[in-house]
Amino acid sequence: MSEAKTETAPGTPGSGWNWKSWIQQGLAVGTLVMLFAFFSFMNPAFYGWSNISGILLATAGIGIMALGTTFVIATGGIDLSIGTGSTFAAVVVGVFGVNVGLPMWLALIIGVGAGALMGFINGFNVAFLRIPPFIATLAMMMVAQGLALILSDVAPIYFRDTPWFSQIALGNLIPGLPNGVLIMFVLVAISAFVLARTKFGRITLAIGSNVEATRLSGIPTKRWLVMIYTFAGMFTAVAGIVMASRLVSAQPQMGVGLELQAIAAVIIGGTSLMGGRASIVGTLIGALIMSTLINGLRIMGVQSEWQFVASGIVIALAVWVDSLRNRSKST
Amino acid sequence: MFTRVFLDEEVVVTNPLLELTGISKSFPGVKALQNVEFTLGGGEVLVLVGENGAGKSTLMKILSGIYQRDEGTIRVDGREVEIPTPAVAQSLGISIIHQEMNLMPDLTVAQNIFIGREPRVLGVIQEGKLNRQTSELLTRLGINVNPKQRVGDMTVAGQQMVEIAKALSYDARVLIMDEPTSALTDTEVETLFELIENLREKGTGVVYISHRMEELKRLADRVVVLRDGQYIGQLDREEIDVPTIIEMMVGRQIKSDVRPPERDFSDAETILRVKGLSTKSLLKDVEFELKKGEILGFAGLMGAGRTETARALIGADSKSAGSVEIHGKPVKIKQPSDAVKHGIGYLSEDRKGIGLLLEQSVAANTVLASLDKFNRFGIMQDGKSKRVAGDYVNDLKTKTPSTQQMVKLLSGGNQQKVVLAKWLVRDTDILIVDEPTRGIDVGAKEEIYSLLEGLAAEGKSIIVISSELPELLRIADRIVVMASGEIRGELLNADATQNRIMDYATQIAEEGELTL
Numbered sequence: 094m095s096e097a098k099t100e101t102a103p104g105t106p107g108s109g110w111n112w113k114s115w116i117q118q119g120l121a122v123g124t125l126v127m128l129f130a131f132f133s134f135m136n137p138a139f140y141g142w143s144n145i146s147g148i149l150l151a152t153a154g155i156g157i158m159a160l161g162t163t164f165v166i167a168t169g170g171i172d173l174s175i176g177t178g179s180t181f182a183a184v185v186v187g188v189f190g191v192n193v194g195l196p197m198w199l200a201l202i203i204g205v206g207a208g209a210l211m212g213f214i215n216g217f218n219v220a221f222l223r224i225p226p227f228i229a230t231l232a233m234m235m236v237a238q239g240l241a242l243i244l245s246d247v248a249p250i251y252f253r254d255t256p257w258f259s260q261i262a263l264g265n266l267i268p269g270l271p272n273g274v275l276i277m278f279v280l281v282a283i284s285a286f287v288l289a290r291t292k293f294g295r296i297t298l299a300i301g302s303n304v305e306a307t308r309l310s311g312i313p314t315k316r317w318l319v320m321i322y323t324f325a326g327m328f329t330a331v332a333g334i335v336m337a338s339r340l341v342s343a344q345p346q347m348g349v350g351l352e353l354q355a356i357a358a359v360i361i362g363g364t365s366l367m368g369g370r371a372s373i374v375g376t377l378i379g380a381l382i383m384s385t386l387i388n389g390l391r392i393m394g395v396q397s398e399w400q401f402v403a404s405g406i407v408i409a410l411a412v413w414v415d416s417l418r419n420r421s422k423s424t
Numbered sequence: 425m426f427t428r429v430f431l432d433e434e435v436v437v438t439n440p441l442l443e444l445t446g447i448s449k450s451f452p453g454v455k456a457l458q459n460v461e462f463t464l465g466g467g468e469v470l471v472l473v474g475e476n477g478a479g480k481s482t483l484m485k486i487l488s489g490i491y492q493r494d495e496g497t498i499r500v501d502g503r504e505v506e507i508p509t510p511a512v513a514q515s516l517g518i519s520i521i522h523q524e525m526n527l528m529p530d531l532t533v534a535q536n537i538f539i540g541r542e543p544r545v546l547g548v549i550q551e552g553k554l555n556r557q558t559s560e561l562l563t564r565l566g567i568n569v570n571p572k573q574r575v576g577d578m579t580v581a582g583q584q585m586v587e588i589a590k591a592l593s594y595d596a597r598v599l600i601m602d603e604p605t606s607a608l609t610d611t612e613v614e615t616l617f618e619l620i621e622n623l624r625e626k627g628t629g630v631v632y633i634s635h636r637m638e639e640l641k642r643l644a645d646r647v648v649v650l651r652d653g654q655y656i657g658q659l660d661r662e663e664i665d666v667p668t669i670i671e672m673m674v675g676r677q678i679k680s681d682v683r684p685p686e687r688d689f690s691d692a693e694t695i696l697r698v699k700g701l702s703t704k705s706l707l708k709d710v711e712f713e714l715k716k717g718e719i720l721g722f723a724g725l726m727g728a729g730r731t732e733t734a735r736a737l738i739g740a741d742s743k744s745a746g747s748v749e750i751h752g753k754p755v756k757i758k759q760p761s762d763a764v765k766h767g768i769g770y771l772s773e774d775r776k777g778i779g780l781l782l783e784q785s786v787a788a789n790t791v792l793a794s795l796d797k798f799n800r801f802g803i804m805q806d807g808k809s810k811r812v813a814g815d816y817v818n819d820l821k822t823k824t825p826s827t828q829q830m831v832k833l834l835s836g837g838n839q840q841k842v843v844l845a846k847w848l849v850r851d852t853d854i855l856i857v858d859e860p861t862r863g864i865d866v867g868a869k870e871e872i873y874s875l876l877e878g879l880a881a882e883g884k885s886i887i888v889i890s891s892e893l894p895e896l897l898r899i900a901d902r903i904v905v906m907a908s909g910e911i912r913g914e915l916l917n918a919d920a921t922q923n924r925i926m927d928y929a930t931q932i933a934e935e936g937e938l939t940l
Contacts, residue, residue: 290803290804290806291799291802291803291804292795292796292799292802292803292804293802294804295788295795295804296795298784299781299784299788299792302781302782302783302784303778303780303781303782305777305778306772306778306779306780306781306792307781307792308740308759308760308761309738309740309760309770309772309778309779310760310764310792310793310846311760311761311763311764311765311769311793311850312761312792312793312795313759313761369781369783369784370783
């Protein structure tokens, strides 16, 4: 009956591209290109390399956050704690590296560990305590914000005595390309490989496709969920460190609201909110769309209030496209 | 059953309330109903019986406007009608009480009954009037319930009464009830029966779906029997006789009465021994053994506890008591991954819901239970997955354009083969197949049977849960019959007949046999 229809499953072994993800990717790339052309036309300063590298660097924070979140969303979950979680991890690095005076490399490890711990708790709450991901991570978002404020004493921690800290994001291992951007690209490559090629990625998508079928196939889904959230937590911490490095300080409020931008980036990139289908490259493009939009509007002199409005419209459009696709899928 | 009106010595028979003729309905690969007919008069209780899958639910869905018939006519008061939507069914006076409740637990009785039709003044709901009007309705029906009570706080029986009141508040003249007593206690059942008798006196026509024999005698003015989607016959009140009905329900002349060759397992190794398996909700002390190379059938009606036994056994649901031995050694199975580790694979009855990753490929599904065989240091070996999936596509003759095909696009039989391949790749000693041929057409069924037989011949032990008795008689070496969460009987294939199995399953066996 269906012999004529040959449709390859997305995100599955070696399937490459199928037309649905093509459309989604195409839409995202098209949007990015159009935004770029539009802003360049409005203001030639937009397409200078210094502005472009600025956009890329501004993307690094939410981009890295969004990479980890792509895995969480691919399981059918959500992670709202990434924004304030990234702040928390950065503050932890500041407290241990500056206030306590531990060697910076050790402080960085502790920071990433703090992110992992947050993710672990999220995963545990979701998988074992069966708290819906939205609620579990909303709670963590508040806890992380509170802890960031408490640990930092509600004041920025400046990395004055460790000048190389700023090199994490601002240095140029490759001439002209900020290290923060390099880190993002390296993590994109790693995430894309993990999602498409590893058992970890395969199980992530399997859980998102049908958690019960996966469980009945003998895969301990709860343990894997904890690992996936923990993995995302580490990305969150790295994002926080890159952002702090760029500001040469850990600002106790810097991550507020970024979780929504990161989640929007994931959805714009074609990862399904229902889970089971994900695209890392799509997430990168989604993140670029978000920061290009904000940067371009700023260069045009649009007030920041309106930048919010524009971002909101883009997010609504993206989710609408996603729901259109899901609707056509269910009929 | 019809009112006769005498006019000038001519006998005029008034039209029945509801009349169905030649109703047929097919789903892809399955003929769900063929040429079904019955009539229902006002003030009549018609009991519709049939095995699982006989077509009762499909028929009800056609009457309630959820499905459309392919052929046949439906007449209400003698007038031919179309029922394209549930709203039309309602306006024709046909109301259905579904097995699953459709009430909103956080609203009150009155709010539920008149939802969307509340008395309003300028858009403001008149709660007082709403409650009064509900109270009147309930009194008229003889239902003793407080209109202001929150539905979620009521017993299942109470909720059912509310459902019935809601149905009748739409001026229903035909009330269809789908196994309404399955969740009720004895006293609650009695209340329900009194209500039904009350409705009968008031002239409502009731279609009552059940497979509980004791209810038939109490309620039925007439019994209509369906089997395999076909109208088998009907019995009037005075003709009702339980053995006859069972005969009609199962007594198909099996054209190819194939039975497996008689095999002796008394010396075979006991692969699986289950003792005292119980769950909080249903199972009581389930015990059985499975021998190497044996196909053990599990028979029983819907809700008898067969699937629950499988799920508790593999750790998909929690058990309250019970022990499991595999190869003679006690094992602890707390979650499905433990079961798989100990060599038990479970093929769910709900293939699409929880058996497959529908949106993923044949290859991805084939290797899902054995990911460890297909990765090196965590990196998937996709070439190997495709090769192995391809081998199984060939071996099982799965019809798919490639191993990359999305499983959703395969037919039921081919999907089942993908699930089977998944467990063959895992190579478990024990396979539990739950309704292996549900929704699969006849030709593909036979293929699945021979696959299972082949596996048993290779030394795998197989449990087949099935609602189709001919299926069990066709492949099972031994058949265990469950009812109400307990094992009620056990038969070797040679001793088993559909009637004996149904006797156990409907709890009306002679006492001697019950003590098995």
